[in-house]
Amino acid sequence: MAQLYPGVLANLLLVLGLVILYKSAHRQHRMVRLLIAILFVVVNVRYLNWRYTQTLPTFDFSLESIWMHTFYLFEALSAILLNWHFFVLVAPTNRSAEADRWEEILRGQKELPDVDILIPTFNEPPEMLIDTIRAAKSVQYPNFKVWVLDDGNRDWLRDMASEQGVGYIRREQRINFKAGNLNHALKLISGEVVCVVDSDFQLHANFLWRTVGMLNEPKMALIQTPQIYRNSDAIQHNLGGEFAWTEAQCTFSDVMQPGRDRWDNAFCYGTSFVVLRSALDKIGGFSTETVSEDLATSYQLIAEGYKVRYLNEPLSHGLATQDIVAFVKQRARWCRGTMQCLLSPHGVLRNRSLSIVDRLFFLDPVLYHIGSLWTLMLLLSPAVYWWLGIAPFYTDFGHLLVVLAPRILLVTLGFYWLSYGKTIPIVSEVGRIVGIFQLCKGVFATLLNPFNQEFSVTLKSKEATDTVVYWNLMLPLIGIAVLTLTGFLARYLGFMNDDVLWRTDFGLMISLTVYTLWLLYLSSLACVQRPMVINPHVSRIGSVKKSIKQLALRLF
Structure with a gap:
């Protein structure tokens, strides 16, 4: 195993050590938080190096090469932003x-x-x-x-x-x-x-x-x-x-x-x-x-x-x-406004009075919204694989278990720990996926026409007694899911005569397909608007067990 996958022992020991540290460390201790942030950054850097050196073809202008390198570019931007957030979370202030x-x-x-x-x-x-x-x-x-x-x-x-x-x-x-x-x-x-x-x-x-x-x-x-x-x-x-x-x-x-x-x-x-x-x-x-x-x-x-x-x-x-429609419009407006700040006369690119540190922090929300493109590519990657036979990168099921899975586990654990348990990975992704096309549209529209001022006020007081399905938000998500499933079935039933089902990256793509379909399912559920009753005196403190039971009933 160690010969086939040289990083497996280091990854397993790192996972074990961080789990022990996670259970015993004091979240408020600054040096402990810094140590954990550094460890997670090392994990991310090792992963990005592995991705670049071991999973990409030599660049040419073929469709496969362009897709793989573009996928890596946006994945790397996402990982770099995550590394940045690890250090930002080390020492929060209390004024x-x-x-x-x-x-x-x-x-x-x-x-x-x-x-x-x-x-x-x-x-x-x-x-x-x-x-x-x-x-x-x-x-x-x-x-x-x-x-x-x-x-x-x-x-x-x-x-x-x-x-x-x-x-x-x-x-x-x-x-x-x-x-x-x-x-x-x-x-x-x-x-x-x-x-x-x-x-x-x-x-x-x-x-x-x-x-x-x-x-x-x-x-x-x-x-x-x-x-x-x-x-x-x-x-x-x-x-x-x-x-x-x-x-x-x-x-x-x-x-x-x-x-x-x-x-x-x-x-x-x-x-x-x-x-x-x-x-x-x-x-x-x-x-x-x-x-x-x-x-x-x-x-x-x-x-x-x-x-x-x-x-x-x-x-x-x-x-x-x-209201889920207002929620998406609000996020799209934030996306557009943030991208405008990048290009405005007093933004990070044109304001000469900002320090390097200021510019880096200014870029943080900009890169966050550009990351919507990476999320969309991730959702589309299984469909691209099943229909075109193009994976997002070269790897096998063994590396999925000893490289990709430990990295995902460590990053998830690290961000959850450093954020004091405020970040739930799947849930945070759903908030972006529900309006993914609107967010990506906002990125491109602002880059093409930066200062077209469109402003929509977020309505928060709406009351509704009926359940409403917002098909305009749900149908694109269902479309990606259908495209993915029909592509898989076409391969499985032999309508496409090639060896995709026997390739070494088959295990990776099956795992990625299950993951993206789960995200699309949750995001589609979020497009079903439950009745709303605005009551300013309702407390948000309640039974976690009861809420999880309600969630389980809606999911299954």
Whole structure:
């Protein structure tokens, strides 16, 4: 065995050692986390080297060679991004002690900064907005004013604002979408600090005390807090996993943002943040270059020498997107906005004021969305094999067991451990696969026409009492599955006269076929929209056993 597969002993010992370390190590210990990250990076680098040296043909312009090398290119980009995330996760920050110190200083000041709380709105229903307004009014801070920014020309909202005793600002033309709405308000307000809260979020009473003081740190411009949801997201909801795993944004909010914050590269993501008015004035207001005004504004501030901090405390709560169509549109918008940030005048390619570290962190979300192309290629690879006889790479079943399988196991275990159990591999992939064609379209459309501004507001308050099948999302996934299965059956029943069934890569492709069909099955299930009842008082804490039972019933 060792002669046939020289890496088998090293891989087995590494798996055994990491399993022991996984059970005994303390997740908070920084050196332990660094050691584990290094070990997983070594595993990934060994794998990529094996893939390049042992599984690829000499490049030529044949269809097989182009497919294999393109597949490897995107797989390598995915592995490099994963290596990057391993190191980002090593030392997440905890700014609570700093917030305590700055809050004490702030409470001791005789004159406190004026704060304007801005609630940008467009098409939200009254029952949602009234809760957001009341929560903003109830913030415990002596010197603030609440403003409702109406982009929908709604007289009833003007009357509601008047009844609640808050400010109301309407603009007639929706230019530059949310960023334009905020910038229009900046011309009419005068507070030293601007707080932005989305219309579906509710600030906690101590929000301003915990955040405003931190802006006194030199060169500090913006304090971002996590997005905490009081309901399940679309994938959780439709697969019955409300209590079996965390919602899609949890990994980013709880782990990635604190990890980025260690390197002064946390970024604003839309709601529940405070920012200095003077810093906004310095960069000309909220960025209007892309549909991701939050990400673009963050890096414009960083380029001007300002700091963006992440305070990982639950200081607000909101509604996650439960409708699967809205979920996909939201992700597609994020994809488009992120790709626009890459190419915009203040983006990573053209902004001369960003450091190398800033540029690397800026590239992180860009590469994440480009990774959608790798996911699509992975889903299509079995169909390509069965119909065209072209595998994604050369290997045999033995290497599947001693190289590929250990690598997948180790990487899965490592990311799960470093993310404090917030990342469930299969579930995280489903969230991308459901809208894979929309995401890939967003990547290509932005590269071809970067600054075509298309913005769709995410509707989170929709209620429905019936189950709905979204065929427009499901049929492409079913199409890939059917293409894969019919290709396999055509080979198996002898309609294609060749030796594919006897090739050394047959075992690999059978395994990959089963895996991709399972992903497509789960993703298709997620396209079946379960009834939705928006209840802001429902707790997300419940029985894991009950939720897993519900999921099992839907799957089988």
